[in-house]
Amino acid sequence: MSETSIDEYAHLGAVAKEYVQCSIEQRIDYIRSPHWIGYPKAKDIIAKLDDLLTYPKRHRMPNLLIIGESNSGKTMIAERFVKMHPAYEREDNDGIVIPVLSIQAPPVPSESRLYSNILDKMFAPYRPSDSTEKKQFQVIRLVQACNVQMLIIDEIHSILAGNLEKQRVFLSVLRNLGNELKIPIVGLGIKDALRAMKTDPQLDNRFKPVLLPQWEYSTDYRRLLASFESVLPLKKASKLSKKTIALKLLSMSEGLLGELSELLSEAAIKAIETEKECIDLDILNSLEWLSPTLRRSV
Numbered sequence: 001m002s003e004t005s006i007d008e009y010a011h012l013g014a015v016a017k018e019y020v021q022c023s024i025e026q027r028i029d030y031i032r033s034p035h036w037i038g039y040p041k042a043k044d045i046i047a048k049l050d051d052l053l054t055y056p057k058r059h060r061m062p063n064l065l066i067i068g069e070s071n072s073g074k075t076m077i078a079e080r081f082v083k084m085h086p087a088y089e090r091e092d093n094d095g096i097v098i099p100v101l102s103i104q105a106p107p108v109p110s111e112s113r114l115y116s117n118i119l120d121k122m123f124a125p126y127r128p129s130d131s132t133e134k135k136q137f138q139v140i141r142l143v144q145a146c147n148v149q150m151l152i153i154d155e156i157h158s159i160l161a162g163n164l165e166k167q168r169v170f171l172s173v174l175r176n177l178g179n180e181l182k183i184p185i186v187g188l189g190i191k192d193a194l195r196a197m198k199t200d201p202q203l204d205n206r207f208k209p210v211l212l213p214q215w216e217y218s219t220d221y222r223r224l225l226a227s228f229e230s231v232l233p234l235k236k237a238s239k240l241s242k243k244t245i246a247l248k249l250l251s252m253s254e255g256l257l258g259e260l261s262e263l264l265s266e267a268a269i270k271a272i273e274t275e276k277e278c279i280d281l282d283i284l285n286s287l288e289w290l291s292p293t294l295r296r297s298v
């Protein structure tokens, strides 16, 4: 490759620059693989999580509730945070340290299933038929032994899948778990999760909500598009942050990060297949794309 042809790819980041020279299949695989973009709100939430992780231990630990529409990037933030604080072997080889433990909420507010999910995540042997007390004892012992400093519970709005009494009991279990372990609990969920938390006033006070909003037309949004452009290995610049195309992408994705990412992947693949090598309005119009609202209504 000559210097000039490399310069042609100035719109790309270092990895995409390498991929742009690969086969079509490799480029498409790369487009479909997940890419992390550190947009300001995500960085903000990660900084909040970092603060919580180093928070001095006390009986009433502060908790955090990350609220956003489905497909807005909540799980990806949690995964990123876990990756930043991976499990490691103790220096004395005496077991493993898991700084951040991330689990899914059970689909119904069940104490026993909450413990099962934690034990599964820690590869702990147990019998599903074990009593709730036994599982609770095992969870507390293991979480302490592995020096877990934060528990993340994704899809926490699942609490609402039970009647009010079950919700109330489940929330008091969360509260006691946090108190007993003296670690912050971070919940991730859709808006309804806020409503669920209100069922337990004592817990509600301690779950500080942070909102992961949908995208609007702004400088940050246009920067986000420029970042997406830099990871999509296309040979020509698409200039996604220009007003017309940026607005088109916003309306097609309805400001949801997951939709935007999916839409851009499909458009980039089409740009490769048609040898157009950039994303423009024609490519976007040629996609069989249903906006999230339309998709929900069919």
Ligand SMILES: Nc1ncnc2c1ncn2[C@@H]1O[C@H](COP(=O)(O)OP(=O)(O)O)[C@@H](O)[C@H]1O
Pocket (backbone or CB within 6 Å): 034, 035, 036, 037, 038, 039, 042, 068, 069, 070, 071, 072, 073, 074, 075, 076, 077, 257, 258, 259, 261, 262
């Ligand atoms: N920081 C990010 N950078 C790039 N793409 C992202 C990012 N966060 C989310 N996405 C895209 O959005 C999709 C949905 O994100 P996810 O975290 O699963 O949303 P939620 O948990 O809110 O439903 C992901 O599969 C990914 O394609």
Ligand SMILES: [Mg+2]
Pocket (backbone or CB within 6 Å): 071, 074, 075, 076, 154
């Ligand atoms: Mg999720």
